[in-house]
Amino acid sequence: MKFKTLILLLPFTLALTACSTSQDELLPPGDLSMKEIWEQGGNGSQSSIIEARNALQFVRPINSALANGEENKHYTRTAANEATNLFPRLPNPDLVMYVFPHLTDTLEPVPVPGYTTVFPFYGRVQYAQPGERTRDY
Known part of the structure; x- marks a missing residue:
């Protein structure tokens, strides 16, 4: 018994x-x-950091394209893009079916020409949870 205990404790x-x-x-x-x-x-380090920041800053003219905000419009949070960003719609593939020409089931059968119709795969729109992956990467 002591030998087994020694073997177990040694490693x-x-x-x-x-x-x-x-x-x-x-x-x-x-x-x-x-x-x-x-x-x-x-x-000494604070003054060197401030000098480096001032050297990196550039003066942007007021009439430039960057100053008017059009380029930054896509990054602005609004109620519409907030909801679509937090809860994106999941893909809902369409099922395309062809209905062959047939006769109606009435007293007088009427011919119906063939036609194509589209059904959504899911009956209702599905939304992803916040942070849920919606596409393959």
């Missing part, structure tokens, strides 16, 4: 000791404390 203890490491090896401590790092982080 478990080896796995635990193999995965263990010291904190100093994994993440060696630096010379500065967290407070010193925090105090040094905001002094």
Whole structure:
């Protein structure tokens, strides 16, 4: 019984000791404390970030095509596009059937010419849940 217990515990203890490491090896401590790092982080870097932002900004004339908002119209949230974006309609394929020429079932049979008709596959419109995939990617 002791031998079986030893065999079962030996791999478990080896796995635990193999995965263990010291904190100093994994993440060696630096010379500065967290407070010193925090105090040094905001002094010089904020001004360089502001300078970089100002260099990247460009002046757009008022009469440009981008200024009038026509290009951004598709990105604006409205009640109509919000509902279609949240709850898109699921595809409803059509079933196209051909009705062969036939006679009516009345007292006097009347010939009916052949015709084609279309039935939607589902009886009513189905909507997807928010976040549900509606197409194959």
